[in-house]
Amino acid sequence: MLNKQDKLDLMFQALADPSRRSMIERLSKGPASVSELAKPLTMSLPAVVQHLQVLEASGLVRSEKVGRVRTCRVDWVALQTAEDWMMDRRRTWELRLDRLGDFLADQTKG
Amino acid sequence: MLNKQDKLDLMFQALADPSRRSMIERLSKGPASVSELAKPLTMSLPAVVQHLQVLEASGLVRSEKVGRVRTCRVDWVALQTAEDWMMDRRRTWELRLDRLGDFLADQTKG
DNA sequence: CTGTTTGTTAAGCATATACTTAAGTATCGC
DNA sequence: GCGATACTTAAGTATATGCTTAACAAACAG
Numbered sequence: 210m211l212n213k214q215d216k217l218d219l220m221f222q223a224l225a226d227p228s229r230r231s232m233i234e235r236l237s238k239g240p241a242s243v244s245e246l247a248k249p250l251t252m253s254l255p256a257v258v259q260h261l262q263v264l265e266a267s268g269l270v271r272s273e274k275v276g277r278v279r280t281c282r283v284d285w286v287a288l289q290t291a292e293d294w295m296m297d298r299r300r301t302w303e304l305r306l307d308r309l310g311d312f313l314a315d316q317t318k319g
Numbered sequence: 320m321l322n323k324q325d326k327l328d329l330m331f332q333a334l335a336d337p338s339r340r341s342m343i344e345r346l347s348k349g350p351a352s353v354s355e356l357a358k359p360l361t362m363s364l365p366a367v368v369q370h371l372q373v374l375e376a377s378g379l380v381r382s383e384k385v386g387r388v389r390t391c392r393v394d395w396v397a398l399q400t401a402e403d404w405m406m407d408r409r410r411t412w413e414l415r416l417d418r419l420g421d422f423l424a425d426q427t428k429g
Numbered sequence: 430c431t432g433t434t435t436g437t438t439a440a441g442c443a444t445a446t447a448c449t450t451a452a453g454t455a456t457c458g459c
Numbered sequence: 460g461c462g463a464t465a466c467t468t469a470a471g472t473a474t475a476t477g478c479t480t481a482a483c484a485a486a487c488a489g
Contacts, residue, residue: 214337221335226477227324230404237408239415243436256478258437263476277435277486285412292405294340295398298347302395305349336447354465366448368467373446387456387465 213290216268220291223267228252229260233283236270240282323400326378330401333377338362339370343393346380350392 211219223229232246247257261281264270268287272279321329333339342356357367371391374380378397382389 214340217340218335218337221331222476224404225328225331225335227328228477230324230327233408234411237411237415244434252477253479254436255438255480259477274436277484279436283408283412285409288405288409292402292409294334295402298343298393299395299398299402301344301347302393305347332446338447352465362447363449364466365450365468369447384466387454389466 216287216290217294219263219267220269220287223263223269224291226260226263228257229264232257232260232264232281233269236281236283240280242278242280246281326397326400327404329373329377330379330397333373333379334401336370336373338367339374342367342370342374342391343379346391346393350390352388352390356391 224233228250231249235241235246235249243258243261244254246261247254250257261270261272265272268284268290270281271284272281274280334343338360341359345351345356345359353368353371354364356371357364360367371380371382375382378394378400380391381394382391384390
């Protein structure tokens, strides 16, 4: 089984490549086939398929094959996991600032 | 100059490593020195410094050296850039769902 | 059945990443 | 000044990543 840390590794790694992000951008507008995803990119089809494998391994994208066409779509629940990590960090920071503010207010009062 | 895509590459790449994320987690609780960041990690100090360089190159972390101590902190504005990219994708998707909803509603009406 | 479309598999290669150890530099405390 | 502290730099290495081309497979269209 893949723990949460490993999933975050794979997700952020998947998002770290501009071609893969462009694939996700395309998919956020709706499902697409492999060749539709490949069309705007300047690389070979196998390269696109490899990027797709990275995206699927990360959980960010799912796909199913019907006939000879593989249709891909974003898994928004998975993307949420990555967003959550960042929001959690921001929240920790904000809490810290709140406590710091309280402390400074006490100092002023005292 | 580094364009927005390159910055996103570096940020997501920086976030793709569990050691670097743990460093950010530590820093979200407040500034820390290099050796404080190194303490919970099981790697050599130079390795930690290399991770720190990746974080700084990405813009997610800033640091300044005073005397012999380098103090590091998270740049929250930079982290926002990565969050924004994800939220933009989600927003595109939600808009699409809205339009789809409108379309289906029209179909029902007509 | 045959050719075209759509994707898959395999192998190879150049570069990047994530470490390591060893050796150096610059404070700071006494 | 002198030892300890807090990094920093350099060099080397093993594995991972991002491609490529060539060859294969399956499904649909005529």
